[in-house]
Amino acid sequence: MGLTSQRLLAVAALLAVWQLVIWSGSLPSMTPGVPAIVTAIANAFTSALFWTSLAQTMTAAVTGWVIAVTAGTVLGLVIGSVPMLDRSTSILIDFGRSFPVLALMPVVIMLLGATAQMEIFVVSLSCLWPVLVQTIYGARRMDASVVDTARTFQIPRLLWFRRILLPSATPFISTGIRISASIAILVSVGVEVLSQTPGIGRQITLAQQAQRWDQAFAYLFFAGLVGWGIAGLLNLAEGKILKWNRQAND
Amino acid sequence: MAVQAAPEQEQVATAPLLQVQGLTMSYGFGDAENKILNNLNLEVNDGEFVSIVGPSGVGKTTLLRVLSGLIRPKSGTVSVGGEAISGPHRDLAVVFQDYSRSLMPWMTTLENVAFPLQGRGVGKKERNEAAAKNLAAVGLGGQGHKYPWEMSGGMQQRVAIARALAYNAKVLLMDEPFASVDAQTRFDLEDLVIDLQSNLGVTIILVTHDIDEALYLADKVIVLAEKPATVVDVIETGFGDHRDQVETKADPRFAEARARILHRLRSH
Amino acid sequence: MTETALRTPPKPGPGTVSTKNASVRQAGGTFRERSRFAKALLNVLQRTWLIALVFAIWWTASANSTNIFIPSLEDILLSLRRDLSNGVIGSGASYSLTNLGAGLLLAVVVGIAGGLVLGETRRLREIVDPVIHFFRSVPQAALVPLIIGAFGIGQGPKIYTIAFACMWPVLLNTIDGVLGVEPTIRKFSKVYRIPAGLHFRRVVLPAALPQIVAGIRVALPIGITVMVVSELFAANKGLGFYILNSSATFQVPETWAGALLVGVIGYILSLLFIVFERRILSWYFKSGAK
Ligand SMILES: Nc1ncnc2c1ncn2[C@@H]1O[C@H](COP(=O)(O)OP(=O)(O)O)[C@@H](O)[C@H]1O
Ligand SMILES: [Mg+2]
Numbered sequence: 001m002g003l004t005s006q007r008l009l010a011v012a013a014l015l016a017v018w019q020l021v022i023w024s025g026s027l028p029s030m031t032p033g034v035p036a037i038v039t040a041i042a043n044a045f046t047s048a049l050f051w052t053s054l055a056q057t058m059t060a061a062v063t064g065w066v067i068a069v070t071a072g073t074v075l076g077l078v079i080g081s082v083p084m085l086d087r088s089t090s091i092l093i094d095f096g097r098s099f100p101v102l103a104l105m106p107v108v109i110m111l112l113g114a115t116a117q118m119e120i121f122v123v124s125l126s127c128l129w130p131v132l133v134q135t136i137y138g139a140r141r142m143d144a145s146v147v148d149t150a151r152t153f154q155i156p157r158l159l160w161f162r163r164i165l166l167p168s169a170t171p172f173i174s175t176g177i178r179i180s181a182s183i184a185i186l187v188s189v190g191v192e193v194l195s196q197t198p199g200i201g202r203q204i205t206l207a208q209q210a211q212r213w214d215q216a217f218a219y220l221f222f223a224g225l226v227g228w229g230i231a232g233l234l235n236l237a238e239g240k241i242l243k244w245n246r247q248a249n250d
Numbered sequence: 251m252a253v254q255a256a257p258e259q260e261q262v263a264t265a266p267l268l269q270v271q272g273l274t275m276s277y278g279f280g281d282a283e284n285k286i287l288n289n290l291n292l293e294v295n296d297g298e299f300v301s302i303v304g305p306s307g308v309g310k311t312t313l314l315r316v317l318s319g320l321i322r323p324k325s326g327t328v329s330v331g332g333e334a335i336s337g338p339h340r341d342l343a344v345v346f347q348d349y350s351r352s353l354m355p356w357m358t359t360l361e362n363v364a365f366p367l368q369g370r371g372v373g374k375k376e377r378n379e380a381a382a383k384n385l386a387a388v389g390l391g392g393q394g395h396k397y398p399w400e401m402s403g404g405m406q407q408r409v410a411i412a413r414a415l416a417y418n419a420k421v422l423l424m425d426e427p428f429a430s431v432d433a434q435t436r437f438d439l440e441d442l443v444i445d446l447q448s449n450l451g452v453t454i455i456l457v458t459h460d461i462d463e464a465l466y467l468a469d470k471v472i473v474l475a476e477k478p479a480t481v482v483d484v485i486e487t488g489f490g491d492h493r494d495q496v497e498t499k500a501d502p503r504f505a506e507a508r509a510r511i512l513h514r515l516r517s518h
Numbered sequence: 519m520t521e522t523a524l525r526t527p528p529k530p531g532p533g534t535v536s537t538k539n540a541s542v543r544q545a546g547g548t549f550r551e552r553s554r555f556a557k558a559l560l561n562v563l564q565r566t567w568l569i570a571l572v573f574a575i576w577w578t579a580s581a582n583s584t585n586i587f588i589p590s591l592e593d594i595l596l597s598l599r600r601d602l603s604n605g606v607i608g609s610g611a612s613y614s615l616t617n618l619g620a621g622l623l624l625a626v627v628v629g630i631a632g633g634l635v636l637g638e639t640r641r642l643r644e645i646v647d648p649v650i651h652f653f654r655s656v657p658q659a660a661l662v663p664l665i666i667g668a669f670g671i672g673q674g675p676k677i678y679t680i681a682f683a684c685m686w687p688v689l690l691n692t693i694d695g696v697l698g699v700e701p702t703i704r705k706f707s708k709v710y711r712i713p714a715g716l717h718f719r720r721v722v723l724p725a726a727l728p729q730i731v732a733g734i735r736v737a738l739p740i741g742i743t744v745m746v747v748s749e750l751f752a753a754n755k756g757l758g759f760y761i762l763n764s765s766a767t768f769q770v771p772e773t774w775a776g777a778l779l780v781g782v783i784g785y786i787l788s789l790l791f792i793v794f795e796r797r798i799l800s801w802y803f804k805s806g807a808k
Pocket of ligand 1: 278312
């Protein structure tokens with residue numbers, strides 16, 4: 001039997017176990033069975049509300065993520081390549097990266113209201129840290145030979161930044177980008193769950209409150225699917241862009 | 251040798267192109283101070299090929315880094331064209347020992363060679379032409395689209411040499427450029443450098459721990475020894491412009507000079 | 519997610535990188551002839567001046583704030599001190615941290631056990647790989663309303679949510695760690711016919727430990743986030759509840775104080791984790807293994 005059919009079989013087995021557990025009555029009665037979830041998933045496809053919510057979540061997630069990636073990369077390169085700045089900011093950055101940004105939600109909602117801008121702000125604040133931290137690592141690890149080469153050829157600051165520092169740090173930056181992409185989705189959904197800003201997270205909460213558990217599970221399924229798809233795409237892109245990195249360090 | 255602007259002509263006739271005076275260098279401070287170079291003096295004339303030879307760890311790389319302006323000496327001066335340098339200098343190009351890491355793996359060979367020119371503001375078309383020309387000069391014509399990591403060690407070192415040539419500096423500084431390639435490639439590269447030097451008239455200062463290589467390549471061999479290092483001997487090889495891996499090395503003067511250098515290094 | 523974890527341990531880079539840079543900087547002559555004490559002081563100053571500055575700016579800028587949503591830093595700290603000393607925060611924090619600890623522990627146990635099994639059995643790993651990647655892609659925060667809706671606002675559901683969210687990085691890193699065990703060490707185990715149990719416990723587990731610990735390091739902030747979210751969503755106890763309750767009753771300084779406190783706790787936990795890591799992995803750091 002091929003790997004694919006075994007994989008499908010594993011999924012089928014998982015669903016069967018789910019259904020059995022439901023029949024056995026050991027889960028709360030409202031938990032939907034497999035047929036209900038499958039129907040709900042199919043229905044979601046034709047539901048305008050679903051697609052709108054998904055688009056709202058994705059817009060906020062992607063916008064916040066892009067802001068974070070841009071700011072994190074630029075800041076990280078500057079900080080990582082200036083030892084004095086690196087030392088000065090290290091505690092502040094350690095603090096920021098371990099700060100559970102979602103805990104700020106009530107404060108941020110007070111200041112900005114339960115709006116899409118607020119969601120974008122929280123997403124970009126959460127995504128900033130992995131990009132920033134990874135970029136700083138990357139910039140710190142400039143190869144001494146490369147540094148010397150650029151100095152002897154008197155490469156101007158801006159060109160050095162763009163053509164040497166940035167590419168040499170890209171393996172690290174791309175790791176940061178990948179981590180922050182999954183954080184972006186996690187946080188945007190989290191913000192929607194907590195603040196009832198429009199999006200998938202809000203729909204899940206609403207469905208649950210309306211006792212439409214099948215719908216809630218369907219949305220959850222799509223949220224996972226999107227996260228999975230994005231992770232896969234980024235992996236692919238990274239492999240392409242960083243061909244030199246793998247080859248050069250074979 | 252090289253054409254100079256008229257007003258400077260007189261000065262050039264008398265002053266060496268590169269001059270080192272009273273150079274002292276150490277790493278660390280206070281109790282941890284480790285003196286590497288002690289009161290070094292040397293002169294390199296325009297168009298000359300000078301080897302600096304000395305045992306491993308004597309301070310050759312340190313000297314070359316001072317010459318290239320990458321590190322500042324404790325005391326003493328390095329002057330190029332009569333002017334003391336205070337950092338990396340337009341007239342100096344360096345070929346590092348660690349060629350595989352001094353080429354940027356994210357740039358093609360052509361981009362690597364053209365990059366220093368881009369830094370100087372040369373337009374894209376012009377710098378790419380210069381890069382292609384210099385790649386051809388080191389025997390890599392038509393290979394500009396390849397990445398450094400697609401090339402052998404010897405080819406990578408050729409790219410590094412092409413990059414230094416394209417920069418069009420007066421002096422090429424090379425730190426053990428052929429130390430990590432196989433013997434045959436090494437001979438090829440040595441002959442390439444000799445050809446380039448006589449064709450282009452650049453001044454070359456090459457650092458090596460290999461006495462044969464130093465003698466074979468150079469017009470003048472400077473022997474470094476002792477701790478901290480000083481110049482213990484200067485030998486004019488006098489082999490002229492024509493060199494041959496077999497003939498030159500069989501020259502009785504070659505054997506004599508080698509014995510003299512070995513003796514110098516042993517007695518210190 | 520696993521990759522940062524793998525890259526974060528402060529490995530010494532290629533020797534030349536650090537030494538050469540250091541020498542260049544020293545040769546500039548800035549630190550010449552300074553006593554060791556002055557150097558240490560300078561170092562501390564360099565690392566702390568920015569925090570002090572941020573604090574000072576916040577303090578002065580907010581001192582006369584007229585925006586009711588932006589209380590003065592002084593008010594925030596005063597309410598923090600009050601609620602710390604009267605035990606309100608203390609009891610909430612102990613509830614939250616208990617949940618976090620229990621959830622994390624559960625995740626670590628399940629993650630390591632699952633990871634060891636999957637790491638050792640190639641076929642099984644390949645079969646369930648897509649399922650694992652799907653589950654770990656589900657945004658953990660979205661589970662909160664479902665689990666709380668189904669099981670209520672008690673302690674158990676919160677612990678399970680935290681455990682579910684934290685399990686994936688541990689599991690994936692354990693698999694990576696098992697796969698990275700030196701083939702020679704494996705062969706040794708085979709040649710000497712080490713029994714399976716002993717092989718797992720004394721060979722595979724220690725060899726994979728650096729990766730496993732890295733996975734736990736990734737899981738920790740996820741756990742803290744899920745902990746707060748589950749309490750912000752619905753709870754009657756805990757730090758998240760303290761924040762939510764303060765905000766719902768318009769006690770603005772308390773809301774800020776709670777949010778900042780959670781941040782400080784997150785920071786302290788990450789520092790403690792580093793200490794823990796240094797201890798449990800001392801052989802790894804000492805051996806200078808990569
Ligand atoms: N960055 C540095 N910091 C401290 N000591 C160094 C540094 N670089 C080289 N040294 C020391 O200086 C001496 C000379 O080194 P180097 O110039 O590299 O010698 P060579 O190139 O002749 O082999 C060696 O003893 C080496 O340990
Ligand atoms: Mg050397």
